[in-house]
Amino acid sequence: MVLTREAMPTTPSEARKLFREGSWTQDTLGICNGYTNANLVIVPRDLAYDFLLFCQRNPKPCPVLEVLDEGDPTVRVLADEADIRTDLPRYRVFVRGELVDEPTDIGEYWRSDLVTFLFGCSGTFASALDNAGIKVRLGIDGEKPGFGVYRTNIPTVPAGRLRGPMVVSMRGVRSDLVSRAVVVTSRFPNHHGSPVHVGDPAAIGITDLSTPDWGAGPVELLPDEAPVFWACGVTPQEVALESKPDLMITHSPIHMFISDIPAEQQASS
Amino acid sequence: MVLTREAMPTTPSEARKLFREGSWTQDTLGICNGYTNANLVIVPRDLAYDFLLFCQRNPKPCPVLEVLDEGDPTVRVLADEADIRTDLPRYRVFVRGELVDEPTDIGEYWRSDLVTFLFGCSGTFASALDNAGIKVRLGIDGEKPGFGVYRTNIPTVPAGRLRGPMVVSMRGVRSDLVSRAVVVTSRFPNHHGSPVHVGDPAAIGITDLSTPDWGAGPVELLPDEAPVFWACGVTPQEVALESKPDLMITHSPIHMFISDIPAEQQASS
Numbered sequence: 001m002v003l004t005r006e007a008m009p010t011t012p013s014e015a016r017k018l019f020r021e022g023s024w025t026q027d028t029l030g031i032c033n034g035y036t037n038a039n040l041v042i043v044p045r046d047l048a049y050d051f052l053l054f055c056q057r058n059p060k061p062c063p064v065l066e067v068l069d070e071g072d073p074t075v076r077v078l079a080d081e082a083d084i085r086t087d088l089p090r091y092r093v094f095v096r097g098e099l100v101d102e103p104t105d106i107g108e109y110w111r112s113d114l115v116t117f118l119f120g121c122s123g124t125f126a127s128a129l130d131n132a133g134i135k136v137r138l139g140i141d142g143e144k145p146g147f148g149v150y151r152t153n154i155p156t157v158p159a160g161r162l163r164g165p166m167v168v169s170m171r172g173v174r175s176d177l178v179s180r181a182v183v184v185t186s187r188f189p190n191h192h193g194s195p196v197h198v199g200d201p202a203a204i205g206i207t208d209l210s211t212p213d214w215g216a217g218p219v220e221l222l223p224d225e226a227p228v229f230w231a232c233g234v235t236p237q238e239v240a241l242e243s244k245p246d247l248m249i250t251h252s253p254i255h256m257f258i259s260d261i262p263a264e265q266q267a268s269s
Numbered sequence: 270m271v272l273t274r275e276a277m278p279t280t281p282s283e284a285r286k287l288f289r290e291g292s293w294t295q296d297t298l299g300i301c302n303g304y305t306n307a308n309l310v311i312v313p314r315d316l317a318y319d320f321l322l323f324c325q326r327n328p329k330p331c332p333v334l335e336v337l338d339e340g341d342p343t344v345r346v347l348a349d350e351a352d353i354r355t356d357l358p359r360y361r362v363f364v365r366g367e368l369v370d371e372p373t374d375i376g377e378y379w380r381s382d383l384v385t386f387l388f389g390c391s392g393t394f395a396s397a398l399d400n401a402g403i404k405v406r407l408g409i410d411g412e413k414p415g416f417g418v419y420r421t422n423i424p425t426v427p428a429g430r431l432r433g434p435m436v437v438s439m440r441g442v443r444s445d446l447v448s449r450a451v452v453v454t455s456r457f458p459n460h461h462g463s464p465v466h467v468g469d470p471a472a473i474g475i476t477d478l479s480t481p482d483w484g485a486g487p488v489e490l491l492p493d494e495a496p497v498f499w500a501c502g503v504t505p506q507e508v509a510l511e512s513k514p515d516l517m518i519t520h521s522p523i524h525m526f527i528s529d530i531p532a533e534q535q536a537s538s
Contacts, residue, residue, distance in 0.1 A: 049318040052325065056333050064325050186538060189458060194538055268537070269455060269463050 005030060005140060012079070012258045016087040025089045025104045027254040028123070029138045029216065033130075036191075036259035036266050037123030038065055038078060039233030040088065040116070042106075042249040045070050048115040050160030054239070055119065057157040060231035061166055063190045068116040075118065078259035084116050090252035092237065097244030106249055114249075120191035122169050122230050123256055124263045125184065129171075132184045136171045139216035146172035148212025148219040149232055149253060153205030154196070156235065164239035167232040168196060170209065172225035181228055187267045197229040204229065214253040274299060274409060281348070281527045285356040294358045294373045296523040297392070298407045298485065302399075305460075305528035305535050306392030307334055307347060308502025309357065309385070311375075311518040314339050317384040319429030323508070324388065326426040329500035330435055332459045337385040344387065347528035353385050359521035361506065366513030375518055383518075389460035391438050391499050392525055393532045394453065398440075401453045405440045408485035415441035417481025417488040418501055418522060422474030423465070425504065433508035436501040437465060439478065441494035450497055456536045466498040473498065483522040 003024055008031050009015050015032050018024040028037070039062075043051050048070075055062035066077040068084065075082040086105045093101040093109055103109075129136060139145025147170065154166040169192075173181045178198060186194040201209045209227060210219050214234060221227060240248040251257060272293055277300050278284050284301050287293040297306070308331075312320050317339075324331035335346040337353065344351040355374045362370040362378055372378075398405060408414025416439065423435040438461075442450045447467060455463040470478045478496060479488050483503060490496060509517040520526060 049321065052318065052321050053336055055325075056321065056336055067322055067325055189537055268458055 012260050015258055019089045020086040022104050028256045029140050032258045034127040034263055036261040036263050037121035038118040038257040039121050040251040040257055041236045042114050042116045045113045045115050047245050050162050054159035054162045057159050061235035063120040066118045070115050071112040085110055088251050088257050090255040092250045092252050094240035094248045097241055121233050122192050124191040125188045127263055128184050134177050134181050144220040145216045148215035150206045151213050162239050162243045164242035167234040168229040169232040170227050170229050172221040173228045174224055175226050178226055189268050192231045195228050196231050281529050284527055288358045289355040291373050297525045298409050301527045303396040303532055305530040305532050306390035307387040307526040308390050309520040309526055310505045311383050311385045314382045314384050316514050319431050323428035323431045326428050330504035332389040335387045339384050340381040354379055357520050357526050359524040361519045361521050363509035363517045366510055390502050391461050393460040394457045397453050403446050403450050413489040414485045417484035419475045420482050431508050431512045433511035436503040437498040438501045439496050439498050441490040442497045443493055444495050447495055458537050461500045464497050465500050
């Protein structure tokens with residue numbers, strides 16, 4: 001039986017079961033709307049302090065939600081005991097600055113000295129934007145998306161051995177709704193919060209908005225839309241390419257960890 | 270010449286100069302109003318990951334603002350090159366769970382493996398509360414204060430070798446202004462943000478509100494005031510007592526690091 005996105009379960013634990021079994025290996029756009037999404041980075045204990053410090057110094061792209069103890073693959077805060085080695089649809093494995101594998105589970109890479117970091121994702125505020133009347137075209141229905149993920153020339157603040165450029169996600173937002181998009185997302189500081197840039201893509205080193213570095217494919221802005229840019233959790237993957245640590249395992253872009261926690265419970269108070 | 274609190278400079282760099290020279294060794298209540306205040310923790314590199322992880326897991330008491338590199342005593346983000354060893358009026362030195370010294374500088378304790386953490390403080394939102402018409406009696410003018418700092422029975426989330434109870438600061442707030450106090454302080458998530466508890470002190474293990482564990486002395490609430498409790502940056506000092514790390518150096522309670530950054534620039538966006 002071929003699973004369609006529309007037929008995917010709306011409960012996170014059931015969706016994770018399908019990821020775990022390998023029944024769904026595509027991206028998670030539109031799946032389990034209204035639940036917290038998280039980015040993933042796994043590094044050896046030797047690099048864990050540098051990475052946690054990198055997150056502290058770069059809270060817009062890397063707001064940390066949960067850190068697992070050394071060698072422990074079990075997510076306990078964001079989920080009722082999810083296994084981080086299997087419960088995402090697809091991963092990326094970086095060895096000394098090269099992407100060497102994109103597996104659907106990472107059992108063969110697991111080691112007792114690995115430390116897992118889960119951090120906020122703009123997928124978490126997607127339903128809040130939608131509820132506020134800001135409809136983002138994701139391109140999952142054959143339409144051209146008004147959403148993409150891009151490398152920028154905005155530098156991050158280095159930490160120890162880690163450095164690299166910031167990655168952003170862009171959403172086309174109707175010009176009269178830009179203010180509302182800022183206010184709605186500012187309520188989610190642990191999920192990148194408010195935009196880092198509104199307007200001219202060239203000012204942050206994006207030469208062609210129509211061809212994102214990651215996403216569902218050729219992006220198109222409507223005439224009345226402004227490009228609005230949020231910091232993105234793909235940033236550490238660029239850090240892996242530039243800083244060349246011995247090992248970093250991440251989610252594959254837009255193939256997110258889906259948490260049991262309703263997104264609204266992640267809003268600031 | 271004896272310095273009075275009223276005669277203290279209103280510019281942080283000038284106030285820090287007096288702290289550095291040892292000319293002012295009292296608490297910083299009411300000094301340089303409107304500027305960012307920070308709590309201080311210094312630990313050996315061996316414990317730095319545990320402490321940074323403790324902060325990540327306990328963001329209400331320990332929201333990290335700046336982490337200095339190993340062995341570097343120079344504050345660069347929160348100030349234009351302040352020396353963390355001298356630029357606070359008073360410090361505390363904890364050795365294996367005992368408070369062994371309360372010096373006015375820590376030059377004799379400095380080591381090349383020490384890592385310095387500065388994190389948010391409710392002193393930062395003090396002027397915002399004041400501007401919003403919420404007048405907190407600090408007890409620095411001979412009056413009985415409506416402000417104190419207390420140990421609670423709220424547990425923190427342990428990290429590595431670190432565990433201990435949460436400390437809170439309490440302000441008496443007129444009952445009709447409690448909502449405003451919540452909203453105003455929620456704008457400062459990096460400075461403890463909104464209260465962790467409003468009302469009954471006994472519910473969080475405080476048996477006598479009139480005798481705070483730290484503060485300017487016997488606390489008195491007015492009949493129309495509710496006790497409002499914010500997480501407090503003294504928490505790591507209780508962690509030092511309970512977890513007994515080899516060495517932890519902190520500020521002395523209410524003897525804060527005063528930053529060059531205007532407090533309003535620390536509000537969330």
